[in-house]
Amino acid sequence: MKKGYIVIDQSLCKGCGLCIDVCPKGLIATAKELNIKGYYPAEFKGGQGDNPDGCTGCALCALVCPEIAIEVYRE
Amino acid sequence: MKKGYIVIDQSLCKGCGLCIDVCPKGLIATAKELNIKGYYPAEFKGGQGDNPDGCTGCALCALVCPEIAIEVYRE
Amino acid sequence: MSGNHAIGEAAVRAGCRFYFGYPITPQNEMTEYMARRLNEIEGGVFIQAESELAAINMVIGASMAGARVMTSSSSPGISLKQEGISFLCAMELPAVIVNMTRGGPGLGNIAPAQSDYFQATRGGGHGDYRTIVLAPSSVQELADLTMEAFNLADKYRIPTVILGDGMLGQMMEPVEFPDGEMQKPPPKDWTITGARGRPSRFIRSLLLDPAVEEEHNWKLARKYERIAAKEVRYEAYRLEDAKMVVVSFGTAARIAKGAIKRLREQGLKVGLLRPITLWPFPEIVLKDLAKRIGHFLVYEMNAGQMVEDVRLALEGRAEIFFYGRPGGVVITPLEMSRVITSKYYQKGLG
Amino acid sequence: MSGNHAIGEAAVRAGCRFYFGYPITPQNEMTEYMARRLNEIEGGVFIQAESELAAINMVIGASMAGARVMTSSSSPGISLKQEGISFLCAMELPAVIVNMTRGGPGLGNIAPAQSDYFQATRGGGHGDYRTIVLAPSSVQELADLTMEAFNLADKYRIPTVILGDGMLGQMMEPVEFPDGEMQKPPPKDWTITGARGRPSRFIRSLLLDPAVEEEHNWKLARKYERIAAKEVRYEAYRLEDAKMVVVSFGTAARIAKGAIKRLREQGLKVGLLRPITLWPFPEIVLKDLAKRIGHFLVYEMNAGQMVEDVRLALEGRAEIFFYGRPGGVVITPLEMSRVITSKYYQKGLG
Amino acid sequence: MLIKTVFSGFGGQGVLMMGYLLAAAGMQEGKNVTYLPSYGAEVRGGTANCTVSISDDEIASPVASEPEYIVVMNKPSLIRFQNQVQSGGIIFLNANLVDMKPVRGDIEVCEVPANDLALKIGTDKAANMIMLGAFIKKTGLVSLETLKVVLKDVFTTKNPQLLELNEKALWEGFTYLEQGRQADASKADIS
Amino acid sequence: MLIKTVFSGFGGQGVLMMGYLLAAAGMQEGKNVTYLPSYGAEVRGGTANCTVSISDDEIASPVASEPEYIVVMNKPSLIRFQNQVQSGGIIFLNANLVDMKPVRGDIEVCEVPANDLALKIGTDKAANMIMLGAFIKKTGLVSLETLKVVLKDVFTTKNPQLLELNEKALWEGFTYLEQGRQADASKADIS
Amino acid sequence: MGFQKVFGRPRALKDAPFHYCPGCGHSIIHRLIAEVIDEMGLQEKAIGVPPAGCAVLAYYYFDIDMGEAPHGRGAALATGLKRVLPDRLVFTYQGDGDIAAIGTAETIHAANRGERITVIFVNNGVYGMTGGQMAPTTVLGQETTTSPGGRERIRDGFPLNLSEMLALTKGSAYIERTAVNNPKNIMKTKKAIEKAFRVQIEGLGFSLVEVLSPCPTNLKLRPVEAWRWVEENMMDVFPLGVIKDVQRD
């Protein structure tokens, strides 16, 4: 299985929650702190290394992100 | 067979020739004299009485006359 | 109550049961108000038309049928209604048309502006025609003049324009509506309603014979003269002893008045002439003022339009300054008072 | 060559390869000419648009792409183009718009009229803006000014209106076109053509910040001032010793000139000032004339529109009479000479 | 000298063509010319007419006001235009289609049986050219030669077959007046 | 005396409602009042704000020019409005969402942890009412009683369930200043 | 037994001769509408909206109330009229340029709203009034003054089937295409008009009758030829028949 990770630009995020909804691995959650825009941004819960049950780099989250706040990296 | 006759108001007629074209009995023809509007009007060739091969009062001529120049009378 | 709502409510109270409009900021609240309000009233009809063009033509139809009818829009949408307004004038059909002006030209912005003055007062459409143009400057006046607009429209069989702006539409102020019965439209003997019990009628603007069209044009011109003679409205504020008169309408006049109050406290002899009817323009009032006052300052929220009417009225009899702020900029009374002060002293009036 | 054809041919010679129009009498021959002519030319595009609105928006698009482009219509159709013209001005896009005016308001008739003067010179659309307005009075001039219109439009990035009338469009007179190369549009560095080898561009009129919109408005205003300073055109006829000046444009000016010729033979000292640019208006020329001439007679084929510009120019310095014939009525030079004569003697000039 | 002529008749009678040819011939001869057709199909079925003004000087208005000549191809046109002609002017009447006479005494009437003459050469469609031939013979406004040149220009592009027929008709009309009814010499030098 | 107040924050924070309630209360108390919201959804995602002017006299302009008070519910609003406040004016800060302090020394800052206080009574959606309660306590522009009347008017038609919650929040904010951080007495009689 | 008049001028027409060209379909369609108004007893209830087009002067002919619309806006204007007077019969009379070019939006949206109005859409394939320019319904290859050499698909686009488009709107109740190019079609046109009026009166929604109509003048054909031309050149592109009938479907 491919491995990957994502980087969320929280300053772009508007907390719409779509990425959270689509991530098949449940790796994204809402942050506790408001961002500069006044939204509770999304937060990536996975690691960047060799984490089991982790991000596959499937990019579904990025595909649905209206703000292009998510970059996806894959092996 | 029904009998009829028609009356053409030549001052209304614009000589379009449609009535001449549709009369199944060939009873309408173009007059020789221009009318007040500058057209050669249609002329009814049938009689008003008991004429064989005459007008049946089918009103096809009136139906197609754009100028409502034809009145049809029928028994 | 917001200005946009006040117009809507006033229209309903004036007996308007037909509204045809199309959304555009900053007057959407009026459209929305009419949607709600006319939905509640038996016989009320609200249509969100497919465009401003469709809306003004629905207005034409409803007016032909004898209804009190209104449409509203803002600058670009009003441009699209110009052909229809020309037709309304030609066919002498009453209607009320509201323009909550925004910054322009083009898409511009949604800030308050007064740059549609020419369009409203000279007829942006084709042909010689006029519409009555009312320019309120408070929410209360929006309400009052809306009701008045329906009366004038019916009285003279003429479309009447209410020229507001984004700010007047958006702001809230207390409003009182007159008590008692709502006004009923007067009986109309020229409408097309089906030829029951009378000869058939038609309403048209096509007059192919130039002589006939000319006669119609002069007939309209005489009507415009009658209106000009009778229907001029304005507010005069502190003109008794004024050495300088500020001429402003609508929102600009509000600001100018605030400035003048301030300056009066400082002893400057400044007054305000606020045309309430932009057409007919209070020409004679201005002419009279020029007999004793030599300095006029025209302040408009545009690059200079009403100032032409002031110049036409004064014909060189007084000095006219123009201060314009186009593009949706709303200055403060303080800024305005600085403008007035500087002219006042520059001209040695103080 | 008919006036309508002359405009078409002149446009083609000025390098116009794009025409978007919609039929309306009395300018159909121009549309039809362009259909034929642009069909013959490599790269020529004629579209009969689905409406005047569509046509003016095609013009906007073609102008954005850098083309010399034209549309034409007559009064009601021009009303429908007002939103688009406002956009052209806001976005500073060159284009040539021909209005072969007919009798109005409303559907009116198809006879020659001058009742769209306000619409053309004050901007019938919304927002502060101006267009250059050229008023030819012969078929030759229709041709010449059409070519000039393209140059002015490109030079100032402004839509230019040719204000003719039904008669000018229909009548035939000899026309000569200048020899030699057809003019090429100047290079334009603001067009949108795909961002090859340069940063991407956009053209828009939306300026949400009032301060920015205001700045844009003043920028436009300065451009209008430049044009007003440089591009005024007029014809002066027998003004040297005139005691009375007739001010007329287009067809009316032709008739007035005929009348003046007649009256000069009878010894009346009458002259003609014919504004060729209606905007910018020859204001200063008029002001200068008023220094030595006390009587001006404005003759228009409408109920009184240009007369306002004359009044604005003269500001009470001379007496102004107005003679208007709206609705498509064309009087004879003889009738006009009677009008002039009566005023001339009434004022004790003879 | 400014001379105005109104050509008038039914839509199909080619009256605009008559006017157009006269105007073109005038231009060809270097005169100032305006041609103004009645225009606009906005109303159908009326009479068609056009006005040609020919002058040595600039022409103020192309509109027919007190024309010197009117050419009348049908009855409604006579009714409409007879009162406009200048005193001393000429009315050219298509005698075949106009059974009425003008009532005014201060004008000359020149009758031409245009349809009959046209039928003589083959088709009554050429009645307009018959009339035009007679018209220039009588008025001398332009020369027959110029008119022929113009005719050639127009018809070689438009309809070459018709050229010959029209030339014939022009000549027929021109000579009709020469032979049958001499033009009034005192009026002939009007141009 | 003319007092202007700007309420500002994110779209969802209910700042327009704060202004509306203040304006309605002002009218209720018979004052001259104008209320001007920022309007137009033509641009999405910006800050929302509105201006309430309350005066004994006619109000010239409803626009916020040198407001006496600004109520700031988020950081961008502080950046945008802090320079407009009149010298001697008051900035009301939602301390939970604004971690910045105004830099000017000539104005008073009144901090209210509106979101925290709102959470205390159940939902941080009521932060606006907390703030409004604190605002009237401090400014005395209108009375708490009037505001409650107005609140009832608005919410019984709009959303009766919310009424109680909002009343509670109003009170919470009002008393927060009473207890925790006493308002400057010398400024309290400003209206 | 005597003779009786079985065909004459309908009462809903004034006693005025038409200004249309010889053989023009407009004249026939006018008469058919008037006959239906007579037969349905609607003269005091009907309100007509004439177009800008050859039929612009229709109010000179119809002896009913009429209100002129700006070019193309008939359906919008009729909407206003009908909403004020819901129990009247309101119909527009529009040419193909009027309805299918400049009036496209107004017509489609009136249909989509299900306005209880009837549109008589006279499709003569050309702009008649303005002198024969290309119309949205001009067929490919047809020569007009603005389609030199004949309408050409790439240069000029295609003929537009507005009626079929209108049938897609959910507010339209009855749409039929007929013609007035022979006696049978003329009779069918009359029936269609009657049906359309009934649909309006019954409040079923928007109704429209498109009538293919000869324009001999701009076709440059004699009337009898123009009849044939309509048959041979238009009917492929604009097939006759009921396009939509909510009572039947």
Add this chain to the structure above:
Amino acid sequence: MGFQKVFGRPRALKDAPFHYCPGCGHSIIHRLIAEVIDEMGLQEKAIGVPPAGCAVLAYYYFDIDMGEAPHGRGAALATGLKRVLPDRLVFTYQGDGDIAAIGTAETIHAANRGERITVIFVNNGVYGMTGGQMAPTTVLGQETTTSPGGRERIRDGFPLNLSEMLALTKGSAYIERTAVNNPKNIMKTKKAIEKAFRVQIEGLGFSLVEVLSPCPTNLKLRPVEAWRWVEENMMDVFPLGVIKDVQRD
């Protein structure tokens, strides 16, 4: 073996954050268009025409040439552009109010002329920019600020299927309806845009992609709910799929 970026900002977008509301479909559609432009190498050839609507500021985002159209007139303006520059890629971006209300006529006639332009038609069922009024595509029962109590067929008319109408024009070459309410549909939308651009480049005629797009703000729903709403309420009325494809038919 390292990690590589497999998803990031497309080059055809400037580095500017969108002003759209959280969860708005416009943002996603913008990105998809930009991705297609990148992948097809069109950044120097593409010219976009933004609407009046929530996307009015699209030129702040797209890093290509763009020219603003008056409300509804995108197709006419694009026609002018494309006729002058036939070898460029010209597309309009229009909301449902823009295209299916005020712009009805311009859109239909551009399609009918077979203009080689592409229309991206964002159907969010509402007037977003002006604050949530009823759009031509508002579905029955949907509450908006101008359809109190929900859109009602008799009072407010029906939702309009513009794309199906456009498919009837002979000049349209490719018309597909997609949605951006889940990953699969988002991918399909991208494919459809690519196909539409290809159709334009190959000169086949008018192409259009209608995208059902959530407007959480005016639906007053959270973005995830708005996605579902589009599925449950819009797709019956506006079924997804290829409506016309001249290459296939």
